[in-house]
Structure formats: C-alpha cells, structure tokens
Amino acid sequence: MALLELRNVSKIYHLGGEEIRALDDVSLDLDQGEFVSIIGPSGSGKSTLMHILGCLDSPTLGNVVLAGTDIANASARELARVRNRTIGFVFQFFNLLPKLNVLQNVELPMIYAGIGSRERRERAEKALEMVELSHRLKNRPNQLSGGQQQRVAIARALVNNPKIILADEPTGNLDTHTGELILALFRRLAAEGRTVILVTHNPEIAAVTPRRIEIRNGKIAHQVDSKLAGLDRVSKAPNEGQAS
Amino acid sequence: MSLELPRISSSDLSLQDLPVGKTSLGNAVVVGLKEIWAHKFRSALTMLGIVLGVSSLVAMSAMVQGMENGQREALLAIGGLQKVRMEAQRVPVEQRHLRDLARGMTLADVEALKAGVPDIEIIAPEMRLDLDPTLQANGKFHRTFMTGGVVPEKVKIMEHEVEHGRMFNDIDASEARPVCVIGTGIRDELFGRPEDAGSEVIPLGRIMTINGQPFTIIGMFKRYEGEQDRKQRLEREVERQKLISEGKAPPKGPVRGQGRSGNFAFWIKNNTVYMPLNTMWHRFQSGLSNAPAEPRLSNIELKVRDFSQIEQTLTKIRNIMMVNHRGIEDFAFRTFEDWSADIDRFVKNARMSGGLIAGISLFVGGIGIMNIMLASISERIREIGIRKAVGAGGLDIFVQILVESVVIAVVGGVLGLAFSRFVVLGITWVAPTGNDPVITSGAMALSFGFAVVVGLVAGIFPAVKAARMDVIQSLRYD
Structure with a gap:
C-alpha cells in the first residue's frame, strides 16, 4: 500500500462564472522512501497539487488517502494536525519567523504538537546538529546565509519526524553549489525512509530524483521512474495528446 | 563554502511515539509578551488608553469614597x-x-x-x-x-x-x-x-x-x-517641632486649611x-x-x-x-434621614458620572487595542501562514492573538493601578478637599477586572480574523 494515494482528484475554482480545473482527475501513488519531483510551468496546476499533497488544501473531488486514511474531507483542524505530525515543509523563501532565533524556529512545530519545553529544546538541538548548524542556535534568520537558512528550515521540517518532506523550489534562492548540497540532504532523507517530494519548474533540479512527474493543464502529462528495472519507464497519461 | 553531508541520520529523531499534548496557554502568554516587547513603543501607546482608563476609574472612586467618608463622619458627629x-x-x-x-x-x-x-x-x-x-x-x-x-x-x-x-x-x-x-x-x-x-x-x-x-x-x-483634619494637624505639629529643634521660630497664627476649610x-x-x-x-x-x-x-x-x-x-x-x-x-x-439619603444619592450620582467617564476612557482604550491587534495581524499574515503550515490550528492562532490582547490589557491595568495613586495625589494637589480620597481594594479589583474584560473583548474580532486566514493565501502574502 502506498503511503499517499490520490484517486481521481480534481480541484475546481469558479472565476466569474467560469469553471477552472486547476487539477483534473489526477491519480497518483507515492510510496515510503520515494524521492520524487513534481515539475511543471507556472499555472500548470503544480502548486495546487503540492497544496493537496501537503494537506494545505482539500480537493473538490476525489480521494486523498494518507497511510490508509482518507483525508479528502478532513476539517481544517484535522489537516493542521496532519501537517504537524506527518508532513514537513521546506519553502523557496525559507519562511522562517524573523523574530525568533534559529532554535525557536525549529521548536515551532513542536509547540503545536504540545511537546514540553525541555524535550522541545533537545529535539531542536538534535535536528540542528543534523543539518550542522549547532553553532548558530541563538542567531536570528537574517544573520544566516541563504543555505544556512534553508538548512534551518529543513531542521524545522524534520523535527516532528514526518513521513513526508514537501519542498517547494527549495533551491530557487540558492546558488548552484549550495543548492546541490541541499538536494544531497534530501536524497539522504529519502534513503532514510522518508518520502521527499520536490516541487520545481527547473528540469535540471528534477533530474536528481529517480521519479519525475510532469504536470500540464492540471493533468499528469508525463511520468518517468528510472528506478524501475533501470528501464526509464515512460508512462503516458491518458489525455497526453492534448497537452501542449 | 563547503557543506559535508550530515554525519547524523535523521532517523536519530526517532519520534514515532511523539507525545500527544495540547498547546499550552503558558506558551501563548510568552509569545504574547515577546510580541509586546518586540513593539515596545507601539504597545506602550496602546496600553496608555488602558492605563488612563483604569487609573481614572480608581481615582474617581477614591474621590467619591473620600467625600462619602467625610459626610458620614460629619453625620455621626452631630x-x-x-x-x-x-x-x-x-x-x-x-x-x-x-x-x-x-x-x-x-x-x-x-x-x-x-x-x-x-x-x-x-x-x-x-x-x-x-x-x-x-x-x-x-x-x-x-x-x-x-x-x-x-x-x-x-x-x-x-x-x-x-x-x-x-x-x-x-x-x-x-x-x-x-x-x-x-x-x-x-x-x-x-x-x-x-x-x-x-x-x-x-x-x-x-x-x-x-x-x-x-x-x-x-x-x-x-x-x-475629621480624620483628614487630624492628619493635617499632626503633620503640622511634627513640622513645628522640627522647626523648634532647628532653633527657628515656628509660624504663628492660623494656617491655611485650618478651621473652616475642614x-x-x-x-x-x-x-x-x-x-x-x-x-x-x-x-x-x-x-x-x-x-x-x-x-x-x-x-x-x-x-x-x-x-x-x-x-x-x-x-x-x-x-x-x-x-x-x-x-x-x-x-x-x-x-437627618434626608441628609443621609442625600449622601447616598450624591455618592450614586458621582459614581455613575465618574464611572461613565472612566468607562468611556477604558472603552476607547479597548478600541485602541483592537486597532493595534488588527494592524498587528495584517503585518503578520505571513507569520500566521507559516505557523499554520507547521501545524497550528485555527484555535492556536485565536488563542495567541487573544492572549496578546489580554496581556496588553493586563499590563496596562497593572500600570494603571500603580498610576492611580499619582492621579489621586495630583488631583488633591491641584484641588485640595477636606476629604482625603480613599483608594479601596474593591475599586482596584473592579477597574482591573474591567480592563481585562476590555482586552478580551477587543481581542476577539482580530483573533477570529487571524484564525480564519487561509493558510495558502497567507503563505503567499508578501
């Protein structure tokens, strides 16, 4: 059984009477420990897919099954809990709270998990040690380089031991070298059994992941999984012909 | 810049059995205090309304109490x-x-x-x-x-x-x-x-x-x-003794505030x-x-x-x-029943009018808090989005904003209680009366409680607004 399953998921918006299908009947399985990239130009529905995978949003139609539980119709409160316990986010602009220091930023998800202050601190320190930032605990985010900030964000994403890491253009604001190191970190997290989802518009970045899912016009246009029998299996989506 | 791959595996954070708990109120209070401290000047200005409201409520009540005491004293004396x-x-x-x-x-x-x-x-x-x-x-x-x-x-x-x-x-x-x-x-x-x-x-x-x-x-x-006159007389006596011991001639003749003014x-x-x-x-x-x-x-x-x-x-x-x-x-x-009824009526009227004015001032203070909380959440939309993304529920955000609002009111209330003493001193200095104002603990408790309620009520609307913010929209907000 896949860790995260999307079954016939659609997200429909209504703009001035016009129906816009940001996601159109998408089905997708993500297994534990998979390192997968979602690629597509802006407006392709890539962000909408990411929001649904990240439990930030619920689909209009279809099912989202996370570890055997359908969360398509979950309440905002339940989704918040899922985000807190199961998903770790890494953003393009790091999204650290500027008023909090590194340690406090990493402690943030644990506050909402209701973990006591001493344990919070221990775990945050451990997570920061993992991204090799133990020496910057008391710094504010604006005193760190971009790569360091992103590592703080990764520590924050990991601190509640999530099954899924969802990274939205994590290297978009970093230089190539730093970006590569961040990607190596993700690869390692996937190797340790976490599902890492990399959302990007850059094919070069997407190339580091064994599995790549290309989104166009709200549909999966193209999927490559180089892990399968070394064949670079190419699966065509049903409506692929219409996609540009 | 070089970054080695981490030597420690993330599996070390084996948190499968993550303890279950609730967001503690203590955390929310700490966050609220930090937020206030981060905007010291703005918070101080906001608190000022509550400080003035509470202190004027306490001072007003003290003045009325003093007058009532004086009247009752006189009633007993005759x-x-x-x-x-x-x-x-x-x-x-x-x-x-x-x-x-x-x-x-x-x-x-x-x-x-x-x-x-x-x-x-x-x-x-x-x-x-x-x-x-x-x-x-x-x-x-x-x-x-x-x-x-x-x-x-x-x-x-x-x-x-x-x-x-x-x-x-x-x-x-x-x-x-x-x-x-x-x-x-x-x-x-x-x-x-x-x-x-x-x-x-x-x-x-x-x-x-x-x-x-x-x-x-x-x-x-x-x-x-009266109590007041005796205090003043004893003070003058002490002063006189001091003057004598210093070898100076004590002042003679009636002193201002003697006799009739009492x-x-x-x-x-x-x-x-x-x-x-x-x-x-x-x-x-x-x-x-x-x-x-x-x-x-x-x-x-x-x-x-x-x-x-x-x-x-x-x-x-x-x-x-x-x-x-x-x-x-x-x-x-x-x-002297009529007199007694007059005292009661006077006290009631004074309380009502003074309480109304002080109440309005507290109300204005509450509007100030609400205003600043609305400004505060709209400049923290992104922060709210981040907090929600990492797992804060609407209730967590609601409590956080409400606590900040109440904390402002509580700190303002405490300062107001401290300040009320000076207000009373100031009033008696500007307009001396025969009756010393009496600050009662009841008036202090009432004013403080009123301030807390004002903070609570003022915080509800901004807190609801913040709690209802859409997580995706707020994450995108610049």
Missing part, C-alpha cells in the same frame, strides 16, 4: 440618624389668625414627651439667644452663634465629650449659676491655640463674659475633627458654648420687655431608641405636641 430636632417655627399661614394662642415650645412639652413617648431615649431642650452673642475674655472678642442654654443631657445627644473640667449639673441649673462649658474653637479664639502656646491651653476657672455678663468656664469639650460640622461643634438652661432664662430672657411668661425653647432635640420605628415615634411625638399646642403647628421636625 448625633447620627437617630437624632430628631424640633424647631420653633412661625405659625403657618392658614393658622395665622390663631397666632396669639401659640405659646411656642416650652418645658411643658418636654415633660409631656418624656411622659408620653417611651421610645425617646434622650430629650434635650435648648434656649438660644436671638442674636449671636459677643464673647469676651483675655482681652479678646469673639462672636459665636452656637451659644445655648441646655440641660446636661445635651452632651449625650450631641456626642459631646467633656475633656477638661466638668459639665454643669442640676444644682448649677436650679441656682442659675453663671457657668459655662466651651468648645476648643472658642478657646482657640479667646485664649490662644495650643499649637502656638506649645502646650495645651485649659482656661478652666477663667472668666468669660457673654454679652457683658461674666461667666466662669467650668469645662471644655475635646477637640472634634469639615463644617466639626467646626460648629468646636465653637459651642453651653450654659444651664435656667441660667439662660434668668440672665438673658426673663428680663426682656417682650419676654413670654413661660420660658420659650428654641429647639428640642431628642434621640429615638429604635431607628427602624422612627416613623411611628415621630407620629406619637407630633400628636402630643399638637395637643399641647392646641392644634397650632408652631414647631417643625428635622431628621
């Missing part, structure tokens, strides 16, 4: 609520044709009341001079209007206390001896104030003339004063001269060409035994008086 005063009155218009039959209040009335109304505890007739007499002693003159011929019971009814010498007795009365008992106010005027003399002045045995007739002073009452009831009481009723009659009244055959009383004061029965007792007294006076109403009752 004999309390149980005292009833009957005064001679001109015959009413509709009975004017009978006025030759009116003989005024006499000692016969007193006897009749004593015999007929057992509810009267004390009864004390008084005879006054028609014109304020001139007192002379020690080479000084003084005019007073509180000179009366009375019976010894008068002391009890007026809550007088003879501190030096004695009150006159029945023998003094029956022999119409020229003796008198004076208040300390008279002593101050004629024989000098103890503050100036440096020691107590007791003019017992001295001769004082009343309208030219010599009287021996046989007793002196204690000094009556409580009027105490001033009157201190300026009393009492002589036996019989002496008054024989020395001042009986010899006059228009003197009535029977001694006429100026007033009769009496104290009822049971205040709850005062209506019935007054009716009985009135009936007896009407019989004695052949139906001519040449007397009138005065009770």
Whole structure:
C-alpha cells in the first residue's frame, strides 16, 4: 500500500462564472522512501497539487488517502494536525519567523504538537546538529546565509519526524553549489525512509530524483521512474495528446 | 563554502511515539509578551488608553469614597440618624389668625414627651439667644452663634465629650449659676491655640463674659475633627517641632486649611458654648420687655431608641405636641434621614458620572487595542501562514492573538493601578478637599477586572480574523 494515494482528484475554482480545473482527475501513488519531483510551468496546476499533497488544501473531488486514511474531507483542524505530525515543509523563501532565533524556529512545530519545553529544546538541538548548524542556535534568520537558512528550515521540517518532506523550489534562492548540497540532504532523507517530494519548474533540479512527474493543464502529462528495472519507464497519461 | 553531508541520520529523531499534548496557554502568554516587547513603543501607546482608563476609574472612586467618608463622619458627629430636632417655627399661614394662642415650645412639652413617648431615649431642650452673642475674655472678642442654654443631657445627644473640667449639673441649673462649658474653637479664639502656646491651653476657672455678663468656664469639650483634619494637624505639629529643634521660630497664627476649610460640622461643634438652661432664662430672657411668661425653647432635640420605628415615634411625638399646642403647628421636625439619603444619592450620582467617564476612557482604550491587534495581524499574515503550515490550528492562532490582547490589557491595568495613586495625589494637589480620597481594594479589583474584560473583548474580532486566514493565501502574502 502506498503511503499517499490520490484517486481521481480534481480541484475546481469558479472565476466569474467560469469553471477552472486547476487539477483534473489526477491519480497518483507515492510510496515510503520515494524521492520524487513534481515539475511543471507556472499555472500548470503544480502548486495546487503540492497544496493537496501537503494537506494545505482539500480537493473538490476525489480521494486523498494518507497511510490508509482518507483525508479528502478532513476539517481544517484535522489537516493542521496532519501537517504537524506527518508532513514537513521546506519553502523557496525559507519562511522562517524573523523574530525568533534559529532554535525557536525549529521548536515551532513542536509547540503545536504540545511537546514540553525541555524535550522541545533537545529535539531542536538534535535536528540542528543534523543539518550542522549547532553553532548558530541563538542567531536570528537574517544573520544566516541563504543555505544556512534553508538548512534551518529543513531542521524545522524534520523535527516532528514526518513521513513526508514537501519542498517547494527549495533551491530557487540558492546558488548552484549550495543548492546541490541541499538536494544531497534530501536524497539522504529519502534513503532514510522518508518520502521527499520536490516541487520545481527547473528540469535540471528534477533530474536528481529517480521519479519525475510532469504536470500540464492540471493533468499528469508525463511520468518517468528510472528506478524501475533501470528501464526509464515512460508512462503516458491518458489525455497526453492534448497537452501542449 | 563547503557543506559535508550530515554525519547524523535523521532517523536519530526517532519520534514515532511523539507525545500527544495540547498547546499550552503558558506558551501563548510568552509569545504574547515577546510580541509586546518586540513593539515596545507601539504597545506602550496602546496600553496608555488602558492605563488612563483604569487609573481614572480608581481615582474617581477614591474621590467619591473620600467625600462619602467625610459626610458620614460629619453625620455621626452631630448625633447620627437617630437624632430628631424640633424647631420653633412661625405659625403657618392658614393658622395665622390663631397666632396669639401659640405659646411656642416650652418645658411643658418636654415633660409631656418624656411622659408620653417611651421610645425617646434622650430629650434635650435648648434656649438660644436671638442674636449671636459677643464673647469676651483675655482681652479678646469673639462672636459665636452656637451659644445655648441646655440641660446636661445635651452632651449625650450631641456626642459631646467633656475633656477638661466638668459639665454643669442640676444644682448649677436650679441656682442659675453663671457657668459655662466651651468648645476648643472658642478657646482657640479667646485664649490662644495650643499649637502656638506649645502646650495645651485649659482656661478652666477663667472668666468669660457673654454679652457683658461674666461667666466662669467650668469645662471644655475635646477637640472634634475629621480624620483628614487630624492628619493635617499632626503633620503640622511634627513640622513645628522640627522647626523648634532647628532653633527657628515656628509660624504663628492660623494656617491655611485650618478651621473652616475642614469639615463644617466639626467646626460648629468646636465653637459651642453651653450654659444651664435656667441660667439662660434668668440672665438673658426673663428680663426682656417682650419676654413670654413661660420660658420659650428654641429647639428640642431628642434621640429615638429604635431607628427602624422612627416613623411611628415621630407620629406619637407630633400628636402630643399638637395637643399641647392646641392644634397650632408652631414647631417643625428635622431628621437627618434626608441628609443621609442625600449622601447616598450624591455618592450614586458621582459614581455613575465618574464611572461613565472612566468607562468611556477604558472603552476607547479597548478600541485602541483592537486597532493595534488588527494592524498587528495584517503585518503578520505571513507569520500566521507559516505557523499554520507547521501545524497550528485555527484555535492556536485565536488563542495567541487573544492572549496578546489580554496581556496588553493586563499590563496596562497593572500600570494603571500603580498610576492611580499619582492621579489621586495630583488631583488633591491641584484641588485640595477636606476629604482625603480613599483608594479601596474593591475599586482596584473592579477597574482591573474591567480592563481585562476590555482586552478580551477587543481581542476577539482580530483573533477570529487571524484564525480564519487561509493558510495558502497567507503563505503567499508578501
């Protein structure tokens, strides 16, 4: 059984009477420990897919099954809990709270998990040690380089031991070298059994992941999984012909 | 820059059995305090409304309390609520044709009341001079209007206390001896104030003339004063002693705030001269060409035994008086119930108007809090989005914003309570009154509670707004 399953998921918006299908009947399985990239130009529905995978949003139609539980119709409160316990986010602009220091930023998800202050601190320190930032605990985010900030964000994403890491253009604001190191970190997290989802518009970045899912016009246009029998299996989506 | 792959595996964060818990309120309070501290100036300005609201509420209540205390003190000083005063009155218009039959209040009335109304505890007739007499002693003159011929019971009814010498007795009365008992106010005027003399002045045995007739002073009452006056007097005494010890001459003469500026009831009481009723009659009244055959009383004061029965007792007294006076109403009752009701009404009105003004100020403070909380959440949209993304529920955000709002109100309330002391000092300095404001713990608790409620109410709307923010929208917000 896949860790995260999307079954016939659609997200429909209504703009001035016009129906816009940001996601159109998408089905997708993500297994534990998979390192997968979602690629597509802006407006392709890539962000909408990411929001649904990240439990930030619920689909209009279809099912989202996370570890055997359908969360398509979950309440905002339940989704918040899922985000807190199961998903770790890494953003393009790091999204650290500027008023909090590194340690406090990493402690943030644990506050909402209701973990006591001493344990919070221990775990945050451990997570920061993992991204090799133990020496910057008391710094504010604006005193760190971009790569360091992103590592703080990764520590924050990991601190509640999530099954899924969802990274939205994590290297978009970093230089190539730093970006590569961040990607190596993700690869390692996937190797340790976490599902890492990399959302990007850059094919070069997407190339580091064994599995790549290309989104166009709200549909999966193209999927490559180089892990399968070394064949670079190419699966065509049903409506692929219409996609540009 | 080089970054090695981490040596520690993320599996070390084996958090499968993550403890389950709730967001603690303590965290929210800490976050709220930090937020306030991060915007010190803005928070201080916001708090100012609450500070002023709370302090003006406490100060207002203290002023009213002080005034009420002063009034009640004065009410007690003149004999309390149980005292009833009957005064001679001109015959009413509709009975004017009978006025030759009116003989005024006499000692016969007193006897009749004593015999007929057992509810009267004390009864004390008084005879006054028609014109304020001139007192002379020690080479000084003084005019007073509180000179009366009375019976010894008068002391009890007026809550007088003879501190030096004695009150006159029945023998003094029956022999119409020229003796008198004076208040300390008279002593101050004629024989000098103890503050100036440096020691107590007791003019017992001295001769004082009343309208030219010599009287021996046989007793002196204690000094009556309100709490406030006594405090001031003691302070002045300390100052004087200090000046003396420093070898400087203490200031002489009346000091501002002495006597009249204090409580009027105490001033009157201190300026009393009492002589036996019989002496008054024989020395001042009986010899006059228009003197009535029977001694006429100026007033009769009496104290009822049971205040709850005062209506019935007054009716009985009135009936007896009407019989004695052949139906001519040449007397009138005065009770102090009206005064007491006046005090209550005044206090209520003052509380209402003062409370309204202070309440408005607190309300404005609340609007300030709401305003600043709305500004605060709209500049923290992204922060709210991040918090929600990492797992904060709407309730967590709601509590956080509400706590910040309440924390502002609580800190403002505490500062307001501290500040209220200075407000009170400032008011008494600008406008000194005879009654020291009294800050009661009840008023402090009420104002503080009100401030907290204001903070709570002001925070609800911004908190709901923040809690309802869409997580995706707020994450995208710049």
